[in-house]
Amino acid sequence: MARKILVTGGTGYIGSHTVVELQQAGYEVIIVDNLSNSNADVIEGIVRITGQRPVFEKLDCTDMPAMQALFDRHRGIDGIIHFAASKAVGESVKKPLKYYRNNIVSLINLLELMPKFDVKGIVFSSSCTVYGEPDSNPIDESAPIKPATSPYGNTKQINEEIIQDFIHSGAPIKSVILRYFNPIGAHPSAEIGELPLGVPQNLVPFITQTGIGIRKELSVFGNDYNTPDGTCIRDFINVVDLAKAHVIAIERMLENKSNESVEIFNLGTGRGLSVLELIHVFEKVTGKPLNYKIVGRREGDIEQIWANPERANKILGWKAEESIEDTMASAWKWQLRLRERGIM
Numbered sequence: 001m002a003r004k005i006l007v008t009g010g011t012g013y014i015g016s017h018t019v020v021e022l023q024q025a026g027y028e029v030i031i032v033d034n035l036s037n038s039n040a041d042v043i044e045g046i047v048r049i050t051g052q053r054p055v056f057e058k059l060d061c062t063d064m065p066a067m068q069a070l071f072d073r074h075r076g077i078d079g080i081i082h083f084a085a086s087k088a089v090g091e092s093v094k095k096p097l098k099y100y101r102n103n104i105v106s107l108i109n110l111l112e113l114m115p116k117f118d119v120k121g122i123v124f125s126s127s128c129t130v131y132g133e134p135d136s137n138p139i140d141e142s143a144p145i146k147p148a149t150s151p152y153g154n155t156k157q158i159n160e161e162i163i164q165d166f167i168h169s170g171a172p173i174k175s176v177i178l179r180y181f182n183p184i185g186a187h188p189s190a191e192i193g194e195l196p197l198g199v200p201q202n203l204v205p206f207i208t209q210t211g212i213g214i215r216k217e218l219s220v221f222g223n224d225y226n227t228p229d230g231t232c233i234r235d236f237i238n239v240v241d242l243a244k245a246h247v248i249a250i251e252r253m254l255e256n257k258s259n260e261s262v263e264i265f266n267l268g269t270g271r272g273l274s275v276l277e278l279i280h281v282f283e284k285v286t287g288k289p290l291n292y293k294i295v296g297r298r299e300g301d302i303e304q305i306w307a308n309p310e311r312a313n314k315i316l317g318w319k320a321e322e323s324i325e326d327t328m329a330s331a332w333k334w335q336l337r338l339r340e341r342g343i344m
């Protein structure tokens with residue numbers, strides 16, 4: 001019988017790509033999402049790719065009675081992949097309690113329910129933001145955790161600790177914590193992708209929206225950093241590559257392939273690319289010049305960070321495979337598809 005996986009935030013950007021990979025690997029998926037930052041139409045995109053309809057429950061993970069009822073309705077959930085969270089760094093500074101409530105209460109509810117319903121493991125979406133400004137790059141999992149620069153970043157650190165404390169207390173569950181670098185791109189079918197509501201905060205949606213004319217120009221936040229071209233450096237990782245790592249992580253937990261109850265992995269390519277370099281990749285793959293201007297630094301930005309992904313490469317047997325060119329081309333194809341469909 002197919003294993004059942006609960007994917008919280010499953011209609012979101014990384015969540016939807018992971019649902020596709022899970023279904024294609026033979027898992028049965030139940031999505032929980034409150035649709036606060038996504039749309040139920042995403043499910044149709046998933047169905048068009050996989051030919052399978054995941055169960056969808058419109059619920060808020062902070063609602064404990066509703067979550068308990070969900071586990072009652074869907075007996076036999078084997079594992080959870082927990083994406084559901086608020087993720088806008090700037091907003092988190094203005095509305096910290098929203099971030100602490102959404103991100104922390106959701107996790108606590110899931111952890112409390114797991115032993116009651118015999119759920120064996122949870123994969124948690126963390127972020128390279130826990131490293132702060134690294135002392136050196138590439139950065140591996142043993143690097144120190146630096147004080148968070150935003151409530152959003154703090155929720156990732158706190159949630160990592162909550163998971164570890166709960167497991168160290170003897171809770172009968174396992175966890176894999178995945179620290180993502182900068183996920184970008186879309187499914188190659190262009191049936192699903194990133195769909196930010198309102199003005200995009202992240203770089204790639206802003207680039208593609210500028211490319212298609214929704215935005216007049218991209219502001220590049222600072223060219224006076226201590227990097228070769230002066231702009232920030234990130235490790236941009238293809239979202240489908242990232243999604244595949246979740247399938248490996250869940251299988252590893254459910255099949256008890258590890259002796260450790262908690263494992264932490266960086267998910268990145270191991271290659272740093274500057275903001276300007278990424279813009280030039282976009283221009284190359286689309287053949288379009290991008291309208292951009294250099295403006296002042298954005299508060300809270302890290303100068304440069306890229307992953308040492310060796311642990312994930314060796315232990316998970318996972319590696320980022322897509323080229324940055326194909327990844328940017330996929331983001332552009334998705335933007336064109338949104339236009340065709342009259343969505344943007």
Ligand code: UD1
Nearest residue numbers: 087089127129201202203206219220221232275298301302
């Ligand atoms: C941030 C968070 C990360 C979080 C992610 C989710 C930090 C340090 N990083 O990533 O943890 O998971 O958001 O939303 O908290 N840029 C521009 N112009 C733009 C937009 C971005 O120049 O219009 C630049 C930024 O200054 C940055 C780079 O592009 O140097 C990447 O920015 P972004 O896509 O927002 O991601 P991060 O800030 O790296």
